[in-house]
Amino acid sequence: MRMFFGSWFVLILLSRGTLGIQDGVDARFELWSFMASLWINGHHECGGTVIDNRIILTAAQCVADIPLKNLSVRVGTVDIYKGGSIIAVTAKIVHEKYRELNNDIALLWLKTSAVSDRVAKAPLTIKEPAEREFPSNAGWGERQLESYDAPRKLQNGVTKIHLRKFCSDELIETIGDNLLCSYYTQNDICPGDYGGPLILGNKLVGIAIQGHGCGYVNLPSIYTNVFHYLKWIDDNSKKIRKNK
The missing domain is CATH 2.40.10.10 (Trypsin-like serine proteases)
Structure with missing residues (x-):
């Protein structure tokens, strides 16, 4: 929705x-229902944005050197420790020419859809x-x-x-x-x-x-x-x- x-x-x-x-x-929350919290090894490290059912847009600096198994996102809540859903990241694309302050952009693919009656794109x-x-x-x-x-x-x-x-x-x-x-x-x-x-x-x-x-x-x-x-x-x- x-x-x-x-x-x-x-x-x-x-x-x-x-x-x-x-x-x-x-x-x-209703103004930021597309907001994602990017977790690395079970801890919040960065933000992200839901732009499609299973795609999060974030900064390359947040994920460039992180193995997929260590990445997940939390969506559907403004409370960093409570509510919403935690979803595993199963694929990522970091800009091929990323370096500090240049091409600092990446896409994450989620195991399941982030979009729901509480989470918008x-x-x-x-x-x-x-x-x-x-x-x-x-x-x-x-x-x-x-x-x-x-x-x-x-x-x-x-x-x-x-x-x-x-x-x-x-x-x-x-x-x-x-x-x-x-x-x-x-x-x-x-x-x-x-x-x-x-x-x-x-x-x-x-x-x-x-x-x-x-x-x-x-x-x-x-x-x-x-x-x-x-x-x-x-x-x-x-x-x-x-x-x-």
Whole structure:
């Protein structure tokens, strides 16, 4: 069943705040029913997004060197330790040219369908987000950098899209069309949030891949640009279905 996301994303700033996604709030399940928690050896490590019945989209950095037998996902809950379903991962495709900050994208094939009356598929964007738009992010990331203390409940926040030149200038490295640059007050993505979704207009526009100091330094965050990889996602979704 496809959930209605509507304009609720702009209302999250009015809710009670906790940490995780830096300056995030407890997420409403009905707005994030496509959210997946990626587990490695029985522990949450990254986020992911349900984009098809048995396909999760995540960051390559989360799964590139991990054996399939050690991978599973939890869907259908905002509580990292309770509810929903835990499903084994039986196949994966990591971008063939992945390296740090470049082509940081991967697909996971699940043993059974993730979609149910509680779990929806997130539609992919059909255009790139523009400067000064305000997408939403979500995750179970660390409360502080290297604290290894993560919230039990899914957190979400709002960030702001900037020109790539802003990120290039601030980070002193080239940010290409395959990436999105975001920064908004102290909102940031932290370890544990990587691989998770960036949502704008009810569609998936980005994959979280790099934050800087979990909001404690005034530096932007980086996301894989989903629009740039639409053909790769389509081609490799077909491949993973065929060769599962």
